Amino acid sequence: MAQLTGTRTFLSLTPPDLSTCTKEEIKRYFINSYDLNESLFLGLKDEAYFYKCPDRLRLPLVFYFAHTAVVYVNKLMLSGLIHERINLDFETMFETGVDEMSWDDTENYRMGGSYKWPAISEVVEYRQIVRDLILKVIDDTPLELPVTMDSPWWALMMGMEHERIHLETSSVLIRQMPIEMVQRPEGWTYGPVKSAKPVKKNKMVTAKTTEVTLGKPTNFPSYGWDNEYGEVSCKVPPFQASQFLITNKEFLEFVEAGGYKTPSLWTEEGWKWVQFREAAHPCFWVCNQGCKSGCGADLASYSHCHFDDDSVNGKNGTNGNDEETEVKKARQSIYKLRLMFDVVDMAWDWPAEVNYHEAKAFCKWKGPGYRLPVEAEHHVMRGAQLPASEGSQSDIIFQKKIPANLNFQYGSSTPVNLFPPTETGFYDVFGNTWEWVEDHFNGLSGFHTHFLYDDFSSPCFDGKHNIILGGSWISTGDEASRFARYAFRRHFFQHCGFRIARSLTEDLKQIDLPARMVDTEVFVLGSGVQANKIYLDNNFSVQRVQSTNAVYNYDTMETLEGILELEFGFRDSFAAVVAALCGSYCSHYKVATDSAVHLGTATGRGSFELSRHFQNVLGVEMCGRLIDAAVRLQSGRHITYKNGKDIKLDTGYNLDRITFKQLTWIPNEVENHDLVLITHLDRVQNPKAWLVRLWEITRPRGMAVIASKDGKWNREKLHVHLHHRLRCVSSQEVPYEDRNGEGTATITIWKYK
Structure with a gap:
């Protein structure tokens, strides 16, 4: 536990209500955020593994371990809450990560073994100094309620929610580490493999025509990122969507049908990714065929796809042997599932975790008319919620008993029917895994940035990022909020699944699908302009909108x-x-x-x-x-x-x-x-x-x-x-x-x- 500056914990607290909170509540939430992040790295068996690159397009884990502390300092400097830096070298080295432009980007120079990263002991010492500094700032800074985005306290809340974002980032990276390099920390609990009722047919549930409004009120009493604010109202035509997230069992049918070998099922971009990655199954599935790994630097030749009887266990809370009643033993033995710290027998009733390309290929394989939901449809599936004017209790993350696999209740996914459905009949609309939707990431009407983090969202308003919604099992704080809108490039891996949807009118030309697609040309230095693709049936009428990034609109011929x-x-x-x-x-x-x-x-x-x-x-x-x-x-x-x-x-x-x-x-x-x-x-x-x-x-x-x-x-x-x-x-x-x-x-x- 040499990397801990606090206490090991995997229990996440509720965010403070910024209209009523006390300094003690803010302090507890900060400590919990800091401790959760550090505790995650207890899963590395050796300090040497902090310097490994589990993903060839991301930096070594030491960067992410230090990065969140550095962001606190940089934002507090901007807000005026502190006036002196702690370590400018660290606050430069660990300030900015990498945002790969494509799945075949070259590795960043900081990924290689020649780059000189500081010792973990130095990073731990830095994190301790930052911890002490922030606790002092909380004690010494007058607290005026409510805390709003104009308050200097916004910088503190930004640091805490940024740290919680990196619970997701680092957990995905650790999950891609060679299994020999990780260990399950004490107190980490995986979800059950099965619920009381078996998951049977994933039926399509009908949603009627509905009016929805997207966007977080500026006076809502919790921290929010810039892209959540603003407003868009639209009419959502009737549609159907699968009641469950697509399960591993369902996705197996796609794999066995040759889905990864059939170019016609994939978009042009998706098929290029399949060929480059040599993908044969989802990233977190494990077979015994030595499939190509996505690791980088000196792990580039490593393959996750190897296992023997000793490396697979059913004693970690997953009880994998119970699955033999539903899936033939021969089929089950082909694939295992990589969890955070273990390779286990496949949990067939858990959601399949895939990138956007894989989700779209599955939709094409299902047949004509199938697609991913759009953002507005996801809001319809949530059913009636308390109006935001009711305050923090209208947001799921503030509820005392959260009816979803959110907020670190488990250290993994769970069966897709474990938690109750919404009143509209859809399961896991919040939690378990994030969900890919068709919309390009963009700001809502009235979008504006915050000076403390001007480029948090807007660089991603380029038509190359798709929205993910709903949060995952490790989503906490703002990430688990009803207002959360995040996005990744389509090749990106996250704890992210999907459900299928289809419109109910046969003549698609009659449907104004409320999908918002960015049609602004974006010039990328070194690459030029690449067309923004809309991966929907050409017969759909979608909303083609300008990017809300002012720079992209200005940067024209x-x-x-x-x-x-x-x-x-x-x-x-x-x-x-x-x-x-x-x-x-x-x-x-x-x-x-x-x-x-x-x-x-x-x-x-x-x-x-x-x-x-x-x-x-x-x-x-x-x-x-x-x-x-x-x-x-x-x-x-x-x-x-x-x-x-x-x-x-x-x-x-x-x-x-x-x-x-x-x-x-x-x-x-x-x-x-x-x-x-x-x-x-x-x-x-x-x-x-x-x-x-x-x-x-x-x-x-x-x-x-x-x-x-x-x-x-x-x-x-x-x-x-x-x-x-x-x-x-x-x-x-x-x-x-x-x-x-x-x-x-x-x-x-x-x-x-």
Whole structure:
């Protein structure tokens, strides 16, 4: 138990009601969140296994062990609840994970054995310091109720719910570790294999036409992530869906029918994944054929698909031998089931855990008209719930006795009929496993981000992420809430299952299916634009909606053409004038010229100009098309924009001094600089998110320069958002050239105290 800074526990507490809670309740919830996460890692037999990569597209487990503590510190710094860091090296190294763009992405450099991670003892020491710090913050910070998203306490709640998200992340990764490297911790209890009644036919249950409204009220007294807020109301046509999640027993029929060998059952993307992964059955099924594993780094050659009589046990609460009455012994012996820490005889009545591609292939195999439910239909299946205006008791996670396999009641799935159905006749609408739905992930109407975590959801509003709903057995806190909306790429593994659905009208053209599909083009640096696929029958009428990520909507070919003209079509463009003034400001205010960062570098003109004055320049841009153009120009490649005009870079630029990065926020890797120039506040989704860290990336005796074209960002407005360590020393209006003749830029200069 060397990694514990608290107490081993697998019992999850109810979240605090933010309208009535006390400091003691918040403190208990924090301790419980922290302890649960650390206790999960007791399942590793040796500290050396923290440095293994159980999934080739994720980082070693040491990252996730440290990451949650680091996020507390980073968010508390942004909120102003703390003013000094604990360990900047850790708070940079463990700040950001990886988000693979596809199932065949190359491994991140931090996954390999050559990357130097700190010793577990150092991470434990760091976690202990963070634990003590947060307890002190809770004690010392005045608590004003209700706690809302405008309260500094929101940062504390964000850290706790983020830690609980990682219960799910880390548990999936540990479940993919070689079985020889894990052990079941004391107190971990798997669910029963069978319920009192056997699971028989998975019949289709009919739901009538229903009006539903999605979205969490902003005044609901619990923490919520940005994508939960806003509102969408729609009419859901009648449909049918399976009363149970699809079981392992049902999915076996698909496997035995050659489902993984039949290209016609899969989407184009799904079949490419099958071939790449060489998949023959679900990820957590185990056979004895040495199937290809998804592990990474030095585990890349490992196969989960090996077992003998000694490695499979029925003494862990699953009583696997009882299944022989329902499934022939010969069939049962083919597949076992990997749980968190054991390989056991298959639990045929448990839900099949698969990714979106596998779920869609099963639907196609079932026959014409079968599909996954859509988000609005999932809300119909939940039946009547107390109105949100009733407060916390209207949310399942706040109920004293939760009628679902949620909140860590068990350390695994359970039979699909163990818990009672909703009044509409559907089982496991909440809990057991998450459920894939057809909708692309997107914000609801009125979506806006929170400055503490501006890019929590919005980068996933790209048409490449599908929503998952309902929570799993290990979902706690916000993740187990009725309002929870999460999403993953379609190849992603989670404790996630599915049920099948179908519409009741034969003429699908008459059905307005309330599935929300993102139709905004998203440019991915290094890949270009990839079409957003809608994996539904073409006859369905679905809702094609814009991404609610403002950056994706801004980052168009038209925008690129326009900015290239504005930046390079005029000698004294906005970017050129502002960058040149930065050089004179440094001279006037005696600021060093070793390093500058330009936030909002667009197609690079400002960063190119800064290279005349600074030894090192970092150009940061959110938009893929814009940063791609900057990189091409830096490398000497040719760019032609409107009316066939060519861009020719000035020979006075020091191109080798410049580094361009696409970033959606200001991570710690940006470090601090003599000059911080920011020019894109007019086009970011949450300006405050870009302003609150300016003081920390400005060196002592350095300066921040904020420039805007519309005059909106004047000294008075900026002062509200900037840290007190930045003092405004000058404000001026300066002319620049653009296509309309002459414009006026508002520039404010802020010195670090």
